[in-house]
Amino acid sequence: MPNAISISNLSKTYEGGFTALHGIDLDIRDGEILALLGPNGAGKTTLISLVCGILNPTTGTVNVQGHDIIKDFRAARQLIGLVPQELHVETFETVWATVNYSRGLFGKKPDPALCERILKDLSLWDKKDNKIMQLSGGMKRRVMIAKALAHEPRILFLDEPTAGVDVELRKDMWQLVRRLRENGVTIILTTHYIEEAEEIADRVGVINKGRLILVEEKKELMRKLGKKQLTLELVEGLPELPEALSHYDLDVQDGGRRLVYSYDTQAARTGIGSLLADLNRAGIAVKDLDTEQSSLEDIFVSLVEEAR
Amino acid sequence: MNFEAIKAIYLFEMARMRRTLLQSVISPVLSTSLYFVVFGSAIGGRIQEVEGVQYGAFIVPGLIMLTLLQNSISNASFGIYFPKFVGTIYEVLSAPISFVEIVIGYVGAAATKSLILGVIILATAFLFVPIEIRHPFWMVFFLVATSITFSLFGFIIGIWADGFEKLQLIPLLVVTPLVFLGGSFYSIHMLPPFWRDVTLFNPVLYLISGFRWSFYETADVSVGVSIAMIFFFLAICLGLVWWIFRTGYRLKA
Known part of the structure; x- marks a missing residue:
């Protein structure tokens, strides 16, 4: 599939000398939902502003469906809709x-x-003759989305679309995003809410301190970096961990009534089988068991911390 | 050319004028009427005639110029400053339009408003004093050229300003004194020779003089010089706008 946007060696140094972005290379695929994650001040908004033409890049090029954003800015910008933060x-x-x-x-x-359809989709139709200052914050946010969609963009940037937005609007928004995607619109969103990226994105990019740390299929990322935990509820509490189990990475909780075993899903041998066998051999009866995979949030935190 | 975009900006700005009709039209008309009462009736009762023109009529071109300059600058500077201030400028910057089109949209709307005002004030003046227009073509030329030039100037101020104070600074501190001292209410031949020479450095003098010539064929400086001067101002403003466009000054980091 062709790329919706190709970014190469894009960097931005502000007049004061602060470098907000360091040589970003990123290909955004046609029709995908890409979530850009990153702490405050990581450079997410700078990246979006550069692509949309609000800032001038210091180095690098951006192509939007083959149109250079500077030489061929009319064709490039025509394709893009922006909902700023x-x-x-x-x-x-x-x-x-x-x-x-x-x-x-x-x-x-x-x-x-x-325009009528867009306003109806965003539950704004009955407000169409209201002055914007009479609207609530959430409604204003809807207006900004309506504005961005008014020229039928093929690529939509949503910069922190759900910051300070109530649950209902957030739901509506994700419904809208899905509907746009079904119509082939490429969507790039930045968010602090990692569960959103987890829920909606096809791929996830992590930006920290102006660098793109990684871009990965969400599923792949979670599989690769995800840790799994096996929680075992015991019938009777263990006063202490038996010698036979000491070589496992076990966490004893709840006064010995719960054992938590962490393992790497990528490892050739996860060790679950032998753990269970050893438990059995030691005469420890298991009442219940549960496995849990680490969330995107855990992955994100560990990545950002690593880069520090 | 993205004509739809120019149209959108132009109509959006004109809608702002309709919404603020009271400030936009009534207040300049009112203040001009006050000038007529104060200068035309009170002082005019003593001066009677300047260079063969009844004093009340003599000041009409100057008054129109005063309004034209003030409003061109304030309309255009506010028009571009406000989106910068509230942040909606992001949309203009991210739209598929060139800087030239942005300027045409904003400056075109500001100049149109000024023209409308100029015509309204001229019509108002007819109620007070007898006016003749000997060179209608040149009158329209000065009206249009001044509106465009000073709307461009206002646009530049609007880009430059980073606060509401600066927005007011140039119109209040520079333009108004220059208009008052540029022969709006008198002929420079009434001044002592030294001040007459000083006044020749006032750019607004040339606008008023040329404009007045189109009405009564009386002028402080030759009309050719006035026409040359207005093109000179236009060139300066276009040059500055071009420079802003090249550097993205205060618009685009």
């Missing part, structure tokens, strides 16, 4: 005026039917 809205305008304005700004002829 901050709530930047035309306070005194009506919802309807501002969404139609956005469409015109991107060079598209007016299409009231389309």
Whole structure:
């Protein structure tokens, strides 16, 4: 599949000398949902701003479906929609005026039917004649999404779309993202909420201190870096760990009533079989067992800490 | 050219004027009427005529210029400063439009507003004093050229300003004094020779003089010089805008 966006050696050094991005190389595939994770100030927004033309890159190139963002900026930008992190809205305008304005700004002829559909999709239709300043924060966020969709972009950037957003809007938003993806729209989102990336993304990129630490299929990443834990509930509490089990990486919890065994899913031998056999041999009866895989959040934290 | 985008910006800005109709139209008309009352009636009662023109009529071109300059600058500077201030500029920067198109949209709208005001004030003036326009073509030329030039200037101020104070600084501290001292309310021939020479350094003098010539054929400096000067200002503003475009000054880091 061709790439929606190809970024090569992209870096940004601000006037004061601060380098926000160091030589980023990233290919974003057509039609995928890519989640960019990273702590505050990691360079996520800078990366998005460079691709969207809000900042000038210091080095490097960006191609959007084969169009260079500087030499061929009209074709490149036409394809992109951006929902920035901050709530930047035309306070005194009506919802309807501002969404139609956005469409015109991107060079598209007016299409009231389309704008109507977008507003209805975002539950904004009954607010269309309201001034934006009369809307709640969540509604303003919806307006910004409507503006970004008004010119029918093929690539959508969502910069922290769910920051400060209530549960209902968040649900609506993910529904919308899925629907857009079904229509072939490529989506790049940044988020602090790792469970969101875990739920929705196809691939995950981790940015820290202006560097892209990794980009990986979400499933692959979780398989590769994920640790699994086997929790065994015992019938009777162990006063202490028997000698026969001392060479296992076991954590004794709940006054000896629970054993937690950590193992690497990638290892040739996980050691579960022998552990169970040894337990049996030592006469320890198991009441229940449970396995748990580490979440993307654990992986993320360990990656960022490693880079420190 | 992305005409849809130019249209979008232009209409969006014009909608802002409709929304703020009261400030946009009523207040300049009111203040101009006050000038007529104060300068035209009170002082005009004593001066009567300047260079063969009734004093009340003599000051009309100057008053229109005053409004044109002030409004071109404030409309255009606010038009571009406000999106910068509230952050909505991100959308303009990320849209598939060139800087030239952005300038045409914003400056075009600001200049249109000024023109509308200029015409309204001219119409108001007809109510107060007898006015004749000997060179309608040149009158329209000065009206349009001044609106465009000073809207460009306002646009530059709007880009440069990083606070509301700066937005007001140049119009209040520079433009208003220059207009008052540029022969709006008198002919420079009424001044002592030294001040007459000093006034020749005031760029606004050339605008007012040329504009007044299109009405009454009386001028402080030759009309050719006035026309040359307005093109000179236009060139300076275009040069500055071009430089902003090249460097992304205060728009794009």
